[in-house]
Amino acid sequence: MGTQQIRRWESGALAHAVTDPFGQGPLPWLRGSENYFDSGRVVPWYVDPVLARDGAPVPLPRSCAGPRTADDVHRQIKGFAATGAVAPGEAIDFRITVDPPQQFSIDVYRIGHYAATGAAKITTSPRLSGIVQPAPLTADRTVSCHHWWLSWRLQIPEYWNVGAYVAVLTTEDGYRSHVPFTVRDDRPADLLLLLPDVTWQAYNLYPEDGRTGASLYHAWDEEGALLGEEDAAVTVSFDRPFAGAGLPLHVGHAYDFIRWAERYGYDLAYADARDLHAGRVDPSRYRGLVFPGHDEYWSVPMRQAAERARDSGTSLVFLSANTMYWQVELSPSPSGPDSLLTCRKRQGPGRPALWRELGRPEQELMGIQYAGRVPEPAPLVVRNGDHWLWEATGAHEGDELAGLVAGEADRYFPRTSLPEHTSRVLLAHSPYRDGEGVRRHQETSLYRAPSGALVFASGTFAWSPALDRPGHIDERIQRATANLLDRICKRD
Template sequence: MGAEQIRRWESGALAHAVTDPFGQGPLPWLRGSENYFDDTGQMVPWYADEILARGGSGGPRTADDVRRQIKGFASVGAVAPGESIDFHITVDPPQQFSVDVYRIGHYGGDGAAKITTSPRLSGIVQPAPLTADRTVSCHHWWQSWRLQVPSYWSIGAYVAVLTTADGYRSHIPFTVRDDHPADLLLVLPDVTWQAYNLYPEDGHTGASLYHAWDEEGRLLGEQDAAVTVSFDRPYAGAGLPLHVGHAYDFIRWAERYGYDLAYAETRDLHAGRVDPGRYRGLVFPGHDEYWSAPMRRTVELARDQGTSLVFLSANTMYWQVELAPSPSGVPDRLLTCRKRRGPGRPALWREVDRPEQQLLGIQYAGRVPEPHPLVVRNAEHWLWEATGAGDGDELPGLVAGEADRYFPRTALPEHQGRILLAHSPYRDAAGAARHQETSLYRAPSGAWVFASGTFAWSPALDRPGHVDARIQRATANLLDRICKRD
């Protein structure tokens, strides 16, 4: 296997980086500002010696899926304070490694804070992933470290940063949640993250719901991709899911301004671990494309009982999926989406007579190959209050990645009032004229349902180089109304 091919796969974003022009966003632990004393008493950066790490150029080295210097996954996605979470990690060549656990947040602009560090652990080379009908699983890996989450830890989005003694690094995201009431419940789209996961991106083994490889190492499309993918495996490349940065952008911004947030993952919605009645609103901060029937039922019931819904991306709830236990019986570790192959019902929600628009107010229209401006409409509405935005104003780069719009021939949800707050023309990959729209409606229960209709909304809240003060203020107007802040 040539070095050029390996570099091509190291990104962990080979297949779909094109749909997300924003990348991962800031990763504060890459600064290397913390130090520790190694076994010889020498002070070195906490992740690795810089000279060792990159031959003098500085910075840690990212593990890849070809050599698997260090890769891992967690036994569960979300855990409550007082519970434990197991990490299954492979290290090649075998050597010591450590795990630094960070919590995502504002933290004075740092973006995350280190919460704890593991002891030095002994790494082993775990067995090769198991494959069956393109489903890749590492459920047979030995446990490497158990983290007992203290009862005093804050709920939130966490990242375990794995670092080998010789300076290779990978990541494992996880969530700490509880069921205490809060103004807003932030729902992290772990089901969609796994759908895109191509681990291992090694040119022959890995598969996602989008891609797999043939015998010559050529990337195949959806027709030949996996039908079922497993949560019992690392994320490709650096170990962070595609689009994870959108959720982190929202978290940094919301915690900076003191919103009362609870945290969950979409599998918590699926499994019935979420009681929407505890929250004034549910917030879906990132690309959230894959939904099971129980997820949709829970969210529709939440709206109908007065809990508001905030969708800050596009292409939401597009594919219908099923979740099943792992071979060892752990629930919700296998994700299946039949797409257009084989017998059985179609997998698009709109093809089973339940189009997304009936919940969102708009629905997926297509990809946006180059960022375009978001064009403000109905600027007198309270959402745009104090933003300075006027009708027809263009917010540069705010229609990007993928876009939603209103489909006139598709039924709308029941509503007391509905308004479109942006209407933005763009060109698709074939050069055809298209448009994006941003929607808000009020359900008969009094719940607000907002859909941004673009990937670029969350990055505009707190992504360096993408912040837009008008989007920040509009989002605050929306959340303040949902939270009933004066």
């Protein structure tokens, strides 16, 4: 990067070469609620405080009464949940800093379809007294806020639905931030949705302050310039807010799938990747495990759990690309188990961190594996168009589904071993140009394991956004996904 300085509010998108619609994505899931007024116009709360007027972005004035997004320099309001996933009847603790000290409130929303609004408000905290918490602790680029005082304990009622939740933090003077969390249980269901909280944390650059923040990708030098992987953190902590608005970089992928799946009534249970790691997931309770978003970082117990699921007849559905690329370790911290994420990548001596370099390529589980970035979206080209996955989609052999190969792509590697299977098919073969202009290709894979389990891998970042992201919906992908899930859930 040299000495080029990246503005903190852009660094996440620019550093990872991921921009909308395949990074965090827009947040239309609270349309029509929590509005405020700007010059007589009603503006949804999730709109950033820069509005386009006559084609030019104009910041809202500080006197505006509406919410403004907190940042990591001034830390107007930032927070995190000490535990990512909780069950009904348990409590979740929020640790929040407010500067300057003032009252604040927390609105809790559940992500879902909800007649196209995308979320529903479930509860609101009482007025809470905000304090300026101590500065984050740093050691060898690991940033932790585990020493922050407890701000609010939310007891999850027994009657709450499992699902993906977002706590919206708002100060009295109108700054806001977010804290995602999951409510899970162990009841049997057709499908278990696994939210990729491990990968979310790997990308978290909090605090994006030009000084102390670090992720597994980046850190800052003394002049505020963004450094690359060779100088990034080796260990990151879950005990800290997410950078910027408080939502993970790739959170939109999961929310896109959730809105679509709940709209069509799929029987979903919810858990986090750390639940899979810790053995809190019993695959035998589900017909399929769904990995809805960018899920790049996997521990050994996570992979073993997925392999056991497949081998016992539970199907696996991977709806993104670059899945299970890095092998990681989770370890305890003063705040609890599995609170530290370590991945040395290529820093210093020691064993490699790529699954494929450790002799266990990801293709042996998924049927395809990561091939590279896709700088400009390209069409997904249908292959084996007479397969049941494409039935009633309107897609035929050789059809091009515009923009459906994007972000990153997977493909079949002929020299890499395949998993055991009784049948196997590639359902897309799509050419694209990489960052150097070299012609490459993406593939979508489906195989049936000897246990009868189906294992599907979309091989592209664009699959989940095509399900329910405004401006990117593709009815053919919606139908194909329904064909897959219906077969897994025995609806056919």
